[in-house]
Amino acid sequence: GAGVSQSPRYKVAKRGQDVALRCDPISGHVSLFWYQQALGQGPEFLTYFQNEAQLDKSGLPSDRFFAERPEGSVSTLKIQRTQQEDSAVYLCASSQVTGEAFFGQGTRLTVV
Amino acid sequence: GESVGLHLPTLSVQEGDNSIINCAYSNSASDYFIWYKQESGKGPQFIIDIRSNMDKRQGQRVTVLLNKTVKHLSLQIAATQPGDSAVYFCAETEGTALIFGKGTTLSVSS
Numbered sequence: 676g677a678g679v680s681q682s683p684r685y686k687v688a689k690r691g692q693d694v695a696l697r698c699d700p701i702s703g704h705v706s707l708f709w710y711q712q713a714l715g716q717g718p719e720f721l722t723y724f725q726n727e728a729q730l731d732k733s734g735l736p737s738d739r740f741f742a743e744r745p746e747g748s749v750s751t752l753k754i755q756r757t758q759q760e761d762s763a764v765y766l767c768a769s770s771q772v773t774g775e776a777f778f779g780q781g782t783r784l785t786v787v
Numbered sequence: 788g789e790s791v792g793l794h795l796p797t798l799s800v801q802e803g804d805n806s807i808i809n810c811a812y813s814n815s816a817s818d819y820f821i822w823y824k825q826e827s828g829k830g831p832q833f834i835i836d837i838r839s840n841m842d843k844r845q846g847q848r849v850t851v852l853l854n855k856t857v858k859h860l861s862l863q864i865a866a867t868q869p870g871d872s873a874v875y876f877c878a879e880t881e882g883t884a885l886i887f888g889k890g891t892t893l894s895v896s897s
Contacts, residue, residue: 679830708884717876717887718831731883766830776885778830 677701679779681767687785688757696752696782700769707750708776709742710766718766724750725772757786794889802897806864810877810888815858817879822851822862825890826873834862834875869895 680699688694700707706725710718711734720734726747735742739757744750754761764783768776800806812820818839823831837844837851837860844851850863860877874890 706883710885717878717890718885720884720886723883734884768830775833775836778832780828780830 679767679769679777681765681779681782683782684780685783685785687787690758690786691756692786693753693755694757694784696754696765696784698750698752698767698769698779700748700750700767701777702748703771704769704777705747705772706770706776707744708768708770709750709752710768711736712764712766712781714763721752721765754784757784759786762786795891796889797892797894799894799896800867802867802869802895804867806867806871806893806895808862808864808875808891808893810860810862810891812858812860812877812879812886812888814879814881814886815855817881819880820851820853820860821878821880821885822849822860823876823878823887824871824873825876831876831887864893867893867895869897871895 682697708723709721712718722742723731724744739755741753762785764781766781768778770776794809821836822834824834825831835846835849835851837853842853848865852861872895874892876890877888878885
């Protein structure tokens with residue numbers, strides 16, 4: 676596709692429910708990033724993939740958060756046993772090995 | 788109207804004015820900085836970048852200034868237009884990650 680695509684755009688989850696957020700990066704982009712953006716704040720780094728390898732997961736807030744990119748293209752961010760503090764916009768970005776990172780529109784997660 | 792000095796969370800200007808958005812960064816070892824524009828309901832969009840071996844870089848209607856001595860970054864927008872209304876973030880690189888600063892909401896009235 677022309678840009679980074681994320682789905683769903685909006686997700687409402689009951690507390691304790693598991694969710695899966697999908698990111699389709701720009702074709703051919705080696706690097707993929709996940710960020711969490713709380714309301715009124717800047718994005719905060721969660722994790723980074725180079726192809727299928729997860730090279731940095733230092734930003735994942737707890738072991739309830741898990742990300743994968745098994746074939747080096749599409750990535751999924753999974754959150755288990757969601758809590759209210761997980762409510763945020765989750766942004767995916769992709770880039771060449773070096774260079775500008777292109778962001779998707781994000782998935783707005785609301786935990787009720 | 789313009790803003791200098793400390794970071795302001797909001798900035799309101801008239802169409803046609805020049806705007807200055809400021810940002811303080813934390814890591815003196817950072818060597819790459821980026822300004823992003825984020826419109827409501829959208830992801831951040833790249834505006835302009837600068838490396839630490841430069842102190843100024845110009846794009847179309849935008850200029851970024853870097854003062855490494857005081858760890859300060861600014862974005863200047865010339866002839867601000869209503870379409871420039873958005874939240875602006877500066878970001879510094881830390882390894883492979885981008886570390887975003889506090890955003891500034893720019894409102895342009897016509």
